[in-house]
Amino acid sequence: MKRVLIITTGGTIAMGRDSSGTVRVLDENVLIRQQSALASVAHVDFFTFSNLPSVHLTLDHVIRLRRLILDKAKDYDGIVVTHGTDTLEETAFFLDLTLPLARPVILTGAMRSSNEPGSDGFLNLLHSVQVAADPESADKGVLVVMNGEIHGARFVQKMHTSHVEAFASPQFGPYGWVERTGIRFLVEAVKRECIPVRPEALTNRIPIIKAGFDTDDSLIFCALDRSVRGLVVEGLGMGHLPPAMMPGIVRALEEGIPVVITSRSPKGAVEPVYDFEGGGRDLDRRGAIFARGLPAHKARIQLMVALAADPRPKTPEELRELFSR
Numbered sequence: 001m002k003r004v005l006i007i008t009t010g011g012t013i014a015m016g017r018d019s020s021g022t023v024r025v026l027d028e029n030v031l032i033r034q035q036s037a038l039a040s041v042a043h044v045d046f047f048t049f050s051n052l053p054s055v056h057l058t059l060d061h062v063i064r065l066r067r068l069i070l071d072k073a074k075d076y077d078g079i080v081v082t083h084g085t086d087t088l089e090e091t092a093f094f095l096d097l098t099l100p101l102a103r104p105v106i107l108t109g110a111m112r113s114s115n116e117p118g119s120d121g122f123l124n125l126l127h128s129v130q131v132a133a134d135p136e137s138a139d140k141g142v143l144v145v146m147n148g149e150i151h152g153a154r155f156v157q158k159m160h161t162s163h164v165e166a167f168a169s170p171q172f173g174p175y176g177w178v179e180r181t182g183i184r185f186l187v188e189a190v191k192r193e194c195i196p197v198r199p200e201a202l203t204n205r206i207p208i209i210k211a212g213f214d215t216d217d218s219l220i221f222c223a224l225d226r227s228v229r230g231l232v233v234e235g236l237g238m239g240h241l242p243p244a245m246m247p248g249i250v251r252a253l254e255e256g257i258p259v260v261i262t263s264r265s266p267k268g269a270v271e272p273v274y275d276f277e278g279g280g281r282d283l284d285r286r287g288a289i290f291a292r293g294l295p296a297h298k299a300r301i302q303l304m305v306a307l308a309a310d311p312r313p314k315t316p317e318e319l320r321e322l323f324s325r
């Protein structure tokens with residue numbers, strides 16, 4: 001029988017709703033109650049890592065979670081991490097970029113807490129254990145299993161605030177499905193290259209600045225005054241910015257602060273195509289990095305990892321190269 005380790009971090013999957021309708025963190029780890037129900041799929045062990053809403057997780061937690069997975073992986077065929085859904089995709093992508101593991105690592109959560117009608121937590125956990133125990137899931141990078149779908153960590157996004165079908169991969173769709181009769185992978189997983197990191201060099205001092213109609217650079221200057229390590233800018237269309245944002249962008253780049261360009265459009269890639277002030281060609285000439293199809297919050301994770309890469313990227317070109325993998 002396959003062996004799967006379930007690492008619990010908290011989130012709605014471990015929460016409960018009281019009679020007033022409020023959803024809260026519970027004192028007890030309710031997921032452990034599922035152990036015998038999962039036994040027909042795999043031998044499962046539980047490890048309680050934390051019991052936090054996912055917006056309370058910090059970079060330090062995620063670094064420790066990565067370390068824990070690396071330490072435990074040799075004893076298991078697959079690992080499942082239960083996680084709050086609000087930041088699940090960021091943790092999944094961080095692990096995807098930095099875990100040099102072929103065996104399956106699955107993240108899952110729930111949109112309805114443990115005692116709510118139609119609670120999705122147990123089914124998501126069961127599906128995740130099935131995926132983690134299946135050799136077909138190996139070498140696909142970190143996977144996210146929610147609502148019967150198997151997604152690649154790079155592509156998955158939480159698209160709905162409350163429905164159980166909250167997760168989707170807007171660029172390409174899921175890699176596969178969990179059916180009653182088994183797991184079906186219908187799409188080849190996109191090849192990924194793990195980036196070796198120096199954990200002590202990871203920083204969260206990378207704000208996301210959102211552009212909009214006629215926005216200016218005041219937030220960029222605020223950020224530069226707070227000694228940030230990088231900026232992620234969510235531009236418009238292919239990553240374009242209003243001209244009034246450009247003095248701030250130029251100043252950041254002159255100060256050696258990397259600027260990563262993303263788009264508020266959920267599909268497609270940012271590319272240096274248009275030549276006007278704040279257009280892609282302009283940003284490219286000035287040295288901004290294009291995050292291709294990543295949304296801003298995932299480009300931020302990639303910049304965190306790229307800045308902490310081992311060996312340390314020494315030039316803007318080396319940093320750019322870490323975004324083209």
Ligand SMILES: NC(=O)C[C@H](N)C(=O)O
Pocket residue numbers: 010011012013052053054055083084085086087109110111112
């Ligand atoms: N559905 C969830 O898990 C949301 C919860 N607030 C969390 O991310 O911890």
